[in-house]
Amino acid sequence: xxxxxxxxxxxLLIFYNSSIAKEFLIVQSTTSTANTGLLEYLGDLFFxxxxxxxxxxxxxxxxxxxxxxxxxxxxxLVHDKIKELKFVKDGFGVKRxxxxxxxxxxxxxxxxxxxIKKSKTVLEVIDKLSxxxxxxxxxxxxxxxxxxxxxxxxxxxxxxxxxxxxxSGAGMASTINMxxxxxxxxITDRGSWISHNNKGNLALLxxxxxxxxxxxxxxxxNPKKFPNTKYNNxxxxxxWILSKKIxxxxxxxxxxxxxxxxxxxxxx
Amino acid sequence: MxxxxxxxxxxxxxxxxxLGLLISIPMxxxxxxxxxxxKKIILSILTALTSIPPVCAGLIVYLMVSRTGPFGWMGILxxxxxxxxxxxxxxxxxxxxxxxxxxxxxxxxxxxxxYLYGARLRDIAYLLxxxxxxxxxxxxxxxxxxxxxxxxxxxxVGGSIDHVTRNVTSTIALETSKGNLLIAINLGIIxxxxxxxxxxxxxxxx
Numbered sequence: 001x002x003x004x005x006x007x008x009x010x011x012l013l014i015f016y017n018s019s020i021a022k023e024f025l026i027v028q029s030t031t032s033t034a035n036t037g038l039l040e041y042l043g044d045l046f047f048x049x050x051x052x053x054x055x056x057x058x059x060x061x062x063x064x065x066x067x068x069x070x071x072x073x074x075x076x077l078v079h080d081k082i083k084e085l086k087f088v089k090d091g092f093g094v095k096r097x098x099x100x101x102x103x104x105x106x107x108x109x110x111x112x113x114x115x116i117k118k119s120k121t122v123l124e125v126i127d128k129l130s131x132x133x134x135x136x137x138x139x140x141x142x143x144x145x146x147x148x149x150x151x152x153x154x155x156x157x158x159x160x161x162x163x164x165x166x167x168s169g170a171g172m173a174s175t176i177n178m179x180x181x182x183x184x185x186x187i188t189d190r191g192s193w194i195s196h197n198n199k200g201n202l203a204l205l206x207x208x209x210x211x212x213x214x215x216x217x218x219x220x221x222n223p224k225k226f227p228n229t230k231y232n233n234x235x236x237x238x239x240w241i242l243s244k245k246i247x248x249x250x251x252x253x254x255x256x257x258x259x260x261x262x263x264x265x266x267x268x
Numbered sequence: 269m270x271x272x273x274x275x276x277x278x279x280x281x282x283x284x285x286x287l288g289l290l291i292s293i294p295m296x297x298x299x300x301x302x303x304x305x306x307k308k309i310i311l312s313i314l315t316a317l318t319s320i321p322p323v324c325a326g327l328i329v330y331l332m333v334s335r336t337g338p339f340g341w342m343g344i345l346x347x348x349x350x351x352x353x354x355x356x357x358x359x360x361x362x363x364x365x366x367x368x369x370x371x372x373x374x375x376x377x378x379x380x381x382x383y384l385y386g387a388r389l390r391d392i393a394y395l396l397x398x399x400x401x402x403x404x405x406x407x408x409x410x411x412x413x414x415x416x417x418x419x420x421x422x423x424x425v426g427g428s429i430d431h432v433t434r435n436v437t438s439t440i441a442l443e444t445s446k447g448n449l450l451i452a453i454n455l456g457i458i459x460x461x462x463x464x465x466x467x468x469x470x471x472x473x474x
Binding site for chain 2: 007026035040055056057058059070071072170171173174176177195196197198199226228229
């Protein structure tokens with residue numbers, strides 16, 4: 001009897017945290033919303049308002065969508081509109097809501113060896129990079145930033161030779177670190193850039209093109225497909241985050257003194 | 269933040285070491301004492317598994333406990349429980365092989381005599397382990413060391429969620445990528461200090 005009791009105690013201890021855990025919601029999200037601290041900030045507020053804990057998994061957009069397709073999440077908050085709409089259309093999500101936006105920027109060495117700073121359009125930037133001899137680092141992880149970059153390459157029809165096209169396969173922050181170390185160019189969302197603390201010799205070199213628009217969407221995972229998801233709480237969270245009060249707070253959210261995310265309702 | 273990461277790391281790794289011992293001691297005794305047809309194959313598989321990359325163990329557990337996986341109904345993905353299971357999977361082969369080797373060295377020397385005194389297998393195993401308790405402490409430490417220092421499995425099945433599954437190694441990875449090298453270095457030093465203190469305590473007991 002005694003050894004069985006001992007085993008039972010240990011199993012209880014191990015499963016303790018999942019059985020008596022607080023109410024929580026798993027948000028599959030991107031590094032750009034988690035690493036800037038926005039999700040933590042909103043999560044604390046949501047917990048105060050409703051008593052539901054937000055557990056954010058920060059991965060690339062592609063991986064977040066894949067994880068959600070397996071049902072491993074309750075809410076999806078990512079930035080790749082085409083993939084999001086497909087996700088909803090395929091029945092994995094309930095409805096896509098516009099949440100907020102910012103934009104992508106090109107960063108590179110301060111000396112700007114390819115002179116992209118004076119480009120008129122983003123396609124000119126891509127053209128200059130493809131003809132130049134400076135390395136360009138790609139995320140190569142199906143993230144929102146990576147699919148935006150691929151779209152730009154496709155639009156410009158330019159090709160970078162593999163000697164200068166480096167695939168990091170890492171998150172945004174790690175990729176900025178790599179670019180700083182290798183004195184290379186890369187494309188990043190503005191939030192990750194502002195909140196990055198190890199910019200080294202890099203500078204923001206190109207911004208403000210309509211093609212660089214970066215919209216974030218929020219989707220509740222479809223409970224018809226995955227009955228174990230916490231749909232009611234997910235709905236509550238989405239209604240909460242789209243409310244005027246929280247949209248205002250997102251607008252006021254600052255990192256290193258700069259606003260990172262912009263909302264639709266407040267601007268209109 | 270730092271203390272939270274340390275307590276999560278310690279909680280997960282200590283429990284996975286205990287769970288690893290609970291699996292590997294009976295298995296090690298069985299493999300060390302009995303002779304049967306597939307013994308060599310099983311031992312070879314276990315020895316090969318000692319070098320299982322943490323990410324592979326993490327992937328296996330992820331596929332098991334994901335909501336579409338066979339154990340999805342338990343809802344333990346992205347909890348410390350899933351991390352404990354993954355870390356146990358990483359450390360139990362190395363602990364089992366070491367225990368089996370130790371038992372199979374000792375067992376033939378003492379078994380005949382002890383059987384003469386009327387001892388049962390359970391008593392012999394108890395005596396063998398008690399006799400060499402310092403080796404078992406070292407084996408536990410090896411398991412614990414591998415568990416607390418791994419990153420891949422914890423990152424895959426834990427998801428590096430703040431306050432819940434963000435242990436020391438995933439904090440180091442995250443802070444390094446964000447460029448906060450000071451926090452990362454401090455955590456690295458703390459992790460090394462914990463290992464040092466535990467190994468010192470175990471060496472004292474010898």
